[in-house]
Amino acid sequence: MGKLSDAIYEVHFMDTIASKDSPVHRVHPLVKLIVTIAYIWFTVSFGKYDVTGLITMVVYPVALFSLSGVSFGHSIKKLRVILPFVILMGILNPFFNREPRFLLYGLTVTNGMVSGLTLFIKGVLTVLGAYLLIATTRIESVCYALNLLHVPEILVTQILLTYRYITVLLSEANHIFEAYSLRAPFQKGVHYKVWGSLIGQLLFRSIDRATGLYDSMVLRGYNGNFRHSRLSAVRWQDFAYLFVWGAVFAVLRFTSLASLLGGLFV
């Protein structure tokens, strides 16, 4: 079950890169979270035919990749997983909206094609924005920031514990499938007749784990309120980071920077 062990490795890998040190890693998590939310909001707010405006938003991931040292190649590999969903979002647009928009080398480009393309770009950029947040911020810091933003406690705790236990669950699943494959050497996958019992096993083990975990929490004074570690206060550099990115997003969104730059050269 190479795929399960790969998944475990991926979670560990994300933790490792989030623990690195760079100017972006050092920014206060609350500021990074607000900037990410703002980036996603500005990105999705572009009009459905505004491809050129949308492309200028690439400046944020490009800057963050170069400042944080997060591997662009690896991120693109991660994107492969969600790419089908992103494509699926806009794939039907060319069929529903066939109104011609412009001619490109003799080829009629329809409104549907353009809106499909903007949906695709929006999908990729927003996913990259979120990826860059978790690649440069440790999970406990993200949860601390969510807590500061008054996101419901139960949701934040859920995120924190899911992140911690996803690897435990994956490794339990890995053990089950390894034990199965060692006794079914001539089978490529898991026979459909035993899917039910294997999934059932996994479910019971998860319930067992969750019960043990909850017991462990209540024995150490947990009463429904998760108390997060307090991080250092927001510094002036963090405010500067927030202000600069806020200004950049506003300029990119509300001025036609691509046309202005084009005008300078034409």
Place this chain on the structure above:
Amino acid sequence: MSHHHIICSNVSFSYDKNAEILHDISFSAGHDDAIGIIGANGVGKSTLLRILVGLEMDFTGEVTVGEIKVTKKTLPRIREKIGYVFQDSENQLFMPTVYEDVAFAPRNYGLDAEQVDERVKHALDLIGIDYLKNKQPYKMSGGEKKLAAIATILAMTPDVILMDEPTIALDPRNRRRLINILNSLDHIKIIASHDLDMVLETCNRVLLMSGGRIIADGATREILTNKELLEANGLELPFCLQGDTGISYKPAVPHEHIHL
């Protein structure tokens, strides 16, 4: 005021009326006690520990910890006094780093950030794992996880430490380290284990359980050297004592087949 910190009087427990797991358990533990609970698989050792911290509440009889009777209302006060180390450390280490995990209980008991930091440092120093402070639990070995799990309960400054099979899955070096740590802690300790050699080294008193009852309660040396009693209850003499009592060591491979 009683000199006993834990008093367990006529405790019986069952999930199902027809199958009693614990029957009429009575014992008490004082401030100098390090008690080993021993017995074959399924005799109720872990259940007894779970009752002491109120993880199982449907028992009959009475349990008091530090003069407080264990009831649903008193559980938060009881749990502040008792640190419970789970058999599976994976259940105990649920935070992203060891520091966060050790800080979990002090934060829940309302300590400020400075006091929490002090408690965490002290607990990690006591166990000698300061170097693991920022490590993620999944990157740690079984031995490191066990030591971190002990640190998480020491940060609560409990009066009593309960441990369920603490040496399970530990290599000899980590097991030795754990024994040394246990001997250095002057808390009341109650340890459920099959590792009789560890019990011999860390406990001054033993409760031998069988069929949900306490069969014997006495000095560790006295019980763990009683071959007949141990064997009648599904156990053996500790390995370190087996040579002295005529049980000969039989190598899996005859000596003549070993070529060095």
